[in-house]
Structure formats: structure tokens, C-alpha cells
Amino acid sequence: xxxxxxxxxxxxxxxxxxxxxxxxxxxxxxxxxxxxxxxxxxxxxxxxxxxxxxxxxxxxxxxxxxxxxxxxxxxxxxxxxxxxxxxxxxxxxxxxxxxxxxxxxxxxxxxxxxxxxxxxxxxxxxxxxxxxxxxxxxxxxxxxxxxxxxxxxxxxxxxxxxxxxxxxxxxxxxxxxxxxxxxxxxxxxxxxxxxxxxxxxxxxxxxxxxxxxxxxxxxxxxxxxxxxxxxxxxxxxxxxxxxxxxxxxxxxxxxxxxxxxxxxxxxxxxxxxxxxxxxxxxxxxxxxxxxxxx
Amino acid sequence: xxxxxxxxxxxxxxxxxxxxxxxxxxxxxxxxxxxxxxxxxxxxxxxxxxxxxxxxxxxxxxxxxxxxxxxxxxxxxxxxxxxxxxxxxxxxxxxxxxxxxxxxxxxxxxxxxxxxxxxxxxxxxxxxxxxxxxxxxxxxxxxxxxxxxxxxxxxxxxxxxxxxxxxxxxxxxxxxxxxxxxxxxxxxxxxxxxxxxxxxxxxxxxxxxxxxxxxxxxxxxxxxxxxxxxxxxxxxxxxxxxxxxxxxxxxxxxxxxxxxxxxxxxxxxxxxxxxxxxxxxxxxxxxxxxxxxx
Numbered sequence: 001x002x003x004x005x006x007x008x009x010x011x012x013x014x015x016x017x018x019x020x021x022x023x024x025x026x027x028x029x030x031x032x033x034x035x036x037x038x039x040x041x042x043x044x045x046x047x048x049x050x051x052x053x054x055x056x057x058x059x060x061x062x063x064x065x066x067x068x069x070x071x072x073x074x075x076x077x078x079x080x081x082x083x084x085x086x087x088x089x090x091x092x093x094x095x096x097x098x099x100x101x102x103x104x105x106x107x108x109x110x111x112x113x114x115x116x117x118x119x120x121x122x123x124x125x126x127x128x129x130x131x132x133x134x135x136x137x138x139x140x141x142x143x144x145x146x147x148x149x150x151x152x153x154x155x156x157x158x159x160x161x162x163x164x165x166x167x168x169x170x171x172x173x174x175x176x177x178x179x180x181x182x183x184x185x186x187x188x189x190x191x192x193x194x195x196x197x198x199x200x201x202x203x204x205x206x207x208x209x210x211x212x213x214x215x216x217x218x219x220x221x222x223x224x225x226x227x228x229x230x231x232x233x234x235x236x237x238x239x240x241x242x243x244x245x246x247x248x249x250x251x252x253x254x255x256x257x258x259x260x261x262x263x264x265x266x267x268x269x270x271x272x273x274x275x276x277x278x279x280x281x282x283x284x285x286x287x288x289x290x291x292x293x294x
Numbered sequence: 295x296x297x298x299x300x301x302x303x304x305x306x307x308x309x310x311x312x313x314x315x316x317x318x319x320x321x322x323x324x325x326x327x328x329x330x331x332x333x334x335x336x337x338x339x340x341x342x343x344x345x346x347x348x349x350x351x352x353x354x355x356x357x358x359x360x361x362x363x364x365x366x367x368x369x370x371x372x373x374x375x376x377x378x379x380x381x382x383x384x385x386x387x388x389x390x391x392x393x394x395x396x397x398x399x400x401x402x403x404x405x406x407x408x409x410x411x412x413x414x415x416x417x418x419x420x421x422x423x424x425x426x427x428x429x430x431x432x433x434x435x436x437x438x439x440x441x442x443x444x445x446x447x448x449x450x451x452x453x454x455x456x457x458x459x460x461x462x463x464x465x466x467x468x469x470x471x472x473x474x475x476x477x478x479x480x481x482x483x484x485x486x487x488x489x490x491x492x493x494x495x496x497x498x499x500x501x502x503x504x505x506x507x508x509x510x511x512x513x514x515x516x517x518x519x520x521x522x523x524x525x526x527x528x529x530x531x532x533x534x535x536x537x538x539x540x541x542x543x544x545x546x547x548x549x550x551x552x553x554x555x556x557x558x559x560x561x562x563x564x565x566x567x568x569x570x571x572x573x574x575x576x577x578x579x580x581x582x583x584x585x586x587x588x
Contacts, residue, residue, distance in 0.1 A: 001315075004317075020541045021295075021540075021541055023298075025541065082538075240578060243543055243578060244376070244578065246315075247314045247315055247319065247542060247543040247544075247574035248541060248542065248543065249537055249541040249542065249543060250541075280541035284534060284537060284538065284581070284583065285583065285584065287578070287581070287584075289578065289579065290579065290581075290584060
């Protein structure tokens, strides 16, 4: 999709790849399907398990449902209710845990021990990365050569997949990542040349709070041009701009990519830019531009 | 656009014609363009004028801008700020008036006297009706035969255009209209066989508060199958459902058509149903499911 008004605001010709319109409301369905389909029958019989703040959990639940196998999804008890409802709606077995990485991993390990389920990591898994790569693959096949592709980065599954697909299909296209300033671990890792883990700083783009992994980091390090960090206000502003002008519901993580293009507009001026809208799962009762009574 | 989850909820196979993605955010751009393009050069030189609660005003402003002529838009002072800003953004001359039909018409008459501008009525004008007819024309051309087409009815420009296009292109397709229960003047007119004007009852679907006109009424009377009225809660529920499941921002008037399909689901069961999403201009600061502090 594209919009004259958005182009005028961004100063480039932008084409949006709308994974908010993907099944389960996010690109995560691609990696989850690829991972679930790659299991042999014996593995599949024991089901799959993951820990996820939401979109990957829903995607794995849906993908497992299509193959007729069980998905166990470990979710922090603080996950937005709309995301938990989505995961349960796809038929998954949801297991709550404390909202820390340690608690998620411990709970996931227990489920694996008890059920024999295969762990499908949300991003640091080559089956997931290659699944997510189909987003950029389709975008490049649909619109032809782009000067730059921009996507958000959290754990790096989408970012690494985008970098790989672009490298294979259109090596002259640059890949730029957007990241929230408050959790700029990918930016700092990219500058340092080694993984620096995220602290637990808050961001409205809650899907991007994770650190890069051992599979995603080297792909990003070697094949991404730059990482642009954006403030919370810039994320909210970009989100609202797209809602208002394109009539598309995009989640804050998606708005990070749009805000990054706006922030980087001097370098992207006049270019043909592909922007990956990663998802559209938003809690409509809690929108960031509306103050709620306490 | 279509959605498995929406089909499951509605009990039919629904295809959405998304005029929320139209320029100016609503179908009104079609009628306005047709009207502005039909002026001769002498008429065009004096500009155009209309009174509109918003979407037609923005559409006429944009259409006039494309032809390089002036649009004068009379708007009630109570119009949502987002709609006024849109009209001004398209370069129109906005003139405020009191929020009554009498005040709108008096102010419009004064502008006509002073400027010689041609009045482009929001709906009761054959150029407008035939312009709006292109919505259903495109829908039928794109998706082939439909059992039923559903659209909202206010003044009846879209409804009459939809009925005419369907009559010419696919006469076996039924046309059903959705209308808010609180302003059910079209329903009552349809039952009575003559125009019954709307009182000033409130509805969230503020674009549908107008009464039918002398051009729109007979077309609707003769070529529409039935009018389904829906409550405010049904409108809000349908709006939120589409936002959540389709990630599309639709305005309350559009949700009236969706709610009407849901309410009429026993009769539409299993059918291929075209739903016209009339627009997506929503004040994001005031969403109907969020209670604001007073």
C-alpha cells in the first residue's frame, strides 16, 4: 500500500508491506508455519512450545492448529489481554509466568520436560528467520527494485530474514532497521560488534524489548546498513499518522519502522523505500495518545 | 478485502469495498469529482460551494483543487476538528455556521450570492449520485456477481448510486441499506412510500443524520430490497470488530453497514455479500468504547 500524504511527510516514495493484514495480525505467522511444517511426524506428535509476549505465541498456536498438533505458549502475566485472548482463540495451551526472561525460560524448560514438545524460539532459530524472510521476498517480487527496505528490530528474526532475502534477491538494496531509543541494544550491539543485551527499560513497542540472538546477530552485523533509533514520542506520532492518513491499524513496533524512515529522511530523500509493517495487534482500550483516568 | 474471522462472525462470505482507503478517506471524492468535472469553464471560474458535516466538504475541496478552482465549504461549528482540518488542508475556504440545517442553507445561499459559486449538494444531485455509483460498479466488476450489496444510508447519494449501478450491471443482486435506529427516517420513508424527514436525534454515525432527497428517495424506493436499522451499541460493536480483526479503520457510518449484515444474518446466511465501507475518518481522540474523564 502507499499514500501520497505519507510520501509527502516522509520525503520519499514509500511502499508498505502490510503484515498487519497477515493471519494472526503479524508477520510471525510466516516463521511459525515454516518451523511447524519442518518438524518430522514424531516431533510433531509431541507438540511445540514457546515463550512469547504475544504475536509469536498466536502465530505458533495458529500454525500448530493447521497441522493439528498442540502448542504450549508460555506468556508473561503482564501480556496485553488482547494478545492472550488471541493465543487462546487459536487453541493453544497458555501457561502464565512472571514477566522476566529467566521465568519464561524456566517455565518453558519445564513444559519441554513434561511433554516432549519441541521448542520453537520466537526469533533465534533458522527456520523462523527463513520464514520471516518471505516478507521481503514478496515485497521485492511485487514492487521490483527498492533503494532501501526498513523494518523494526527486536530479537532480530524479521530483521535477519529481511537482510537475507534482500541479499539474495536485490543485493543493491540497503536494509535499515528501526529500534526504540529506550531499548537500543541492537544499535549498541551493531556499533560494538558483539551482542549487548537489553535491559528492561520500558517502551510502547513492547514486541521489540528482546535482545539479539546468536543466529540473528551475525546476519544483521554483516548485512544491515544502519540502525536508526527513535523516541517514544516519535513512535506514537508515526503510529497516529499512519492510522489517520492510511486508515491502517499498525502496532507500535510497526510504527518504529515508519518513525525511523522519518528520522532518516535526509538520507532517504527521493528514494523508493519499502517499509515493513510488522503487525497490527493493538489494545484498543489503551491507545497511547489518550490519557486515562487513574 | 475479506477476512475469515469476519465471515465466521457474519455467517456469509463478505467482500469489503474499502472507500476508507479512497482519497479524502471516503467515497464522497467520487461524486465530488464527477460534479466538479461536469462544470463548464464559466461555472468553474466562480468556484463551488457546499454545506457538509465533513466528508463531502473535504471531497469537494480536493476535487476543486484538482481542477484549480475555489471551494467554499459551509460547516457546522460542531463538526469534528479532524474533519475541519482535512477540509482546510485541501485548500478550501471554510465558513462556520450554527449546527442546524436552516443555518447551513442560509449561509450557503449567502456565499452563492456573493461569489456566484455553483452549489454542489452533498447527495441530492444526479452528478453526485452517478459519481457514487462507481463504488458498486467497481465492486461488481472486481468480484463478479454478488447475492447482496449492503451500504449505509444517510441522504442517500451512495445508496441511490449503489442501487443504480447494481440495477444496470447485476440486476439479480439485491441492495440492502443499513441505518441507525435513532435516525431511521429512511426506513420510515421506505415503509411509508414518501419522504419523512429526520429529526435531530443523536447517533455516533453522524454522517447519516440527513434526510433523503427528491432525487435519492425514488431511486431507493424503487430499487432497494430493504432497510435494516441498527442500535448504537451494534454500530460500536461492529466498528470495533472490524478494527480488531481486519486492522482497518472504519468510521461509524461504515460500521452501520457491517452491523446491518450481522443483524440480517439469517437472511444473508451463506450468501456472497458485498459490503461498502463508506469511509475511515474518525476522531482518534474520541473513540466510542473509551470513557473519558469529564
